[in-house]
């Protein structure tokens with residue numbers, strides 16, 4: 001059942017005329033099948049993500065969403081094509097150069113992927129210590145700054161097992177933001193959370209987009225998450241890019257089932273809102289009449 005998630009959205013402004021921050025050029029990915037042969041998880045496709053955008057990747061299970069997302073930071077290396085980040089082709093970098101470039105790309109996951117034996121502080125500090133560029137004072141300051149951003153300063157010395165799911169995801173967000181990335185990749189970040197916690201994690205992601213201008217690419221199977229968060233969305237079916245559109249473009253014809261469902265859900269939400277407003281108005285006028 002679709003979860004109702006709604007709140008006021010004001011995104012970081014995208015910069016028209018600027019080259020895209022992320023450009024996937026004819027990327028594809030094939031996996032070997034156990035019995036021989038291969039499976040096309042992502043067929044050659046191209047996609048641009050503008051600076052400041054919150055870009056949703058949607059599609060049925062197995063459509064290739066996570067594989068495509070993981071190609072952006074080369075966790076999955078494409079078999080063909082180019083992955084451009086801010087004008088730089090990541091597929092041509094050496095291991096060392098790629099490690100540096102990945103500091104511009106944070107990532108969060110459905111199951112949080114925190115270090116269980118490390119405190120919240122150490123989890124957030126982890127990507128900073130990896131590169132050894134920070135002195136202790138600077139590192140402390142950055143970790144506290146990131147924890148403040150996600151509202152978790154009071155949990156600094158807790159361990160992941162002592163946190164709720166929503167708090168764990170916030171720690172993961174703080175950790176991803178610590179190296180000041182340009183992009184945050186989110187792989188089903190709210191699928192393990194209840195509706196209320198989902199809403200607050202989505203608000204945190206929106207804040208990050210608005211306050212820090214971080215571009216977000218999010219894989220989700222929840223259409224309500226797209227409505228609550230995304231500015232643009234791409235629909236994948238069996239590894240193919242079927243369509244992409246701006247979420248507030250209500251005039252365009254949708255060619256995919258999910259594209260049409262997204263539009264229907266928006267209309268349903270608008271009708272419900274109008275219905276609630278009408279009930280409220282009638283209740284107010286009957287109170288006045290008494």
Ligand SMILES: Nc1ncnc2c1ncn2[C@@H]1O[C@H](COP(=O)(O)OP(=O)(O)OP(=O)(O)O)[C@@H](O)[C@H]1O
Nearest residue numbers: 031032041059060061062063064065066067068221
């Ligand atoms: N490492 C791998 N080895 C073999 N097959 C894989 C591998 N990773 C993904 N696949 C296959 O590629 C296809 C696309 O997987 P992917 O995880 O990208 O889909 P998805 O759209 O994110 O699905 P879901 O919503 O279920 O997570 C699936 O059929 C999956 O089984």
